[in-house]
Amino acid sequence: MYMYLPIALTSVNYLVVMGLGLGVGLLSGLFGVGGGFLMTPLLMMIGIPPTIAAATDANQIVAASASGTISHWRLGNVDFKMGLYLLIGGFAGGAAGVQVIKILRASGGADFLIKMTYVVMLGLVGSFMFVESLNAMHKNKKAPAATAPTAAPKQKKGGFFAALPMQTYFEKSGVTHSALVPLFLGTFVGVLAAIMGVGGGFLMVPVMIYMLRMPMHVVVGTSLFQILFTCIEVTYLQAYSNHTVDFMLALLLLIGSVFGAQIGTVLGRKLHGDQLKILLSIIVLAVTVKIILELVLEPSILLSYAGGH
């Protein structure tokens, strides 16, 4: 039942760890998020030091997102072109974010500002998604025939986005954008993710849905594709420079998560885009509430090892 972890230097119940992997893998196959925001604190709860929890989770997400990407790709749900632009932006944003954080930290009190900004953003995005998908579901019920022209109002955004150079057609997503748009949005999420120390899936997915106007199922596949590469980079860098990847822990997690990702993908096929959106918005709101509670309630223990969020 127990396995000793050579880097975390602690012993864990492997059934519990595999179960965690299964649950978070399911979320990732379903919604295209890495799930680090849930996994890292859960691992810390079972006694894994924060830095090792975060780095090892990235290693596990490599497996889950590879598993999810391949099955979404077979379903035609991965927009490689869009993913690539977002990825380039994300890499640049990540590097910039690390610099921003240094400047902010030096000015003091920045942690508070960053956390509050993040909470407000998550809360807004979650609420907006919830209301929007609820409305969409109502509309679909009233007029099931009128599903085809959903693309029409999307063209209204036109204006600024349409005036940008380098307009490109993204075939899989069926949208036309300037290549600068995904590059910029990727950078933006990358900066935030680096500052918050998380993968950014919870922000990237809504950005793809509402700002890039991609269909929900393509969003999930493309997001997973993008996360896969981000997490490969993070895993390698953490292992190389910080020695914080516990391979055995990652192995236990990924045994659960690769299957979870498959189940999530299959489940996702059975749900409508709006149903997926509303479920995701509930999770985003739950995460928001969790962060607020963590901030407001007095922690039972005021000391911790360095690292984590």
Next chain:
Amino acid sequence: MKRTLMNSPRYLAVAAIVLLGLAILPVPAAQALTCSVTPDNIPITFTYHGAQLSITGQSASTDDLVVTITSEPADTALKYKEKVGGLVWMKKGSLEFKDAPRVYLLHSTADLDRILGPADRNQYLLGYDALRGHIRIEDSAGNPADGKWFDEYLKFKKEENVYNVQEGTVVRTHGEAGNTYKVDVAWPYQAPPGIYTVEVLAARDGNVVDRASTHFEVKSTGMVAALSKMAFDQAGLYGIMAVVIALLAGLAVGAIFKKGGGSH
């Protein structure tokens, strides 16, 4: 004069014998204190989940005993949370806990403050109050921190199972083998690999009168040792291995599901 001179050596001899007798007489009670631990080597394998230690030895029948298991004192930096703006709890900075053992387990025959005076408890670092006086807590600027952080430190360490004080758990037996003592200690798996010191102190009339000590080692072996060595010595290769295996596992399971998924 002669007689007294003649008598005096005899008298001295008798006096010496009496004195010697007095000195020897308590010896059966004041057995030399000994201490041994089994096992003295704890290997860490993948199935390791802590260990059961047995600490035994001989002691004087009337002495009270205190057994400690500690690691070398070290400086530990921990992040601390404080309320910011009267509303939210945030990590504010880090505190340095200086000269603090990473592991501190204590067992005794009776309540510490009954068997030892405060001076000896402080001198030999016995009990949490003694540790409170010994561990220095500094903020990142090197200023001494508030005493409440020692309480938080204790809470943190107790949660990890690496600080523990259990009074009245050392059992003494008086039999043909002499006066022996024994205490069983549940060794926490959270304690990192390293060499640990077991020390037993005999207390009489509120003072420490004898000490004995021994060591044991907790050490990773086999694959556990190989993996942790690789993570540090060949970090690049280790990172590539971690990525490749995760990728292969993900793709393989994706491929298996393709077959299964295609059929239904």
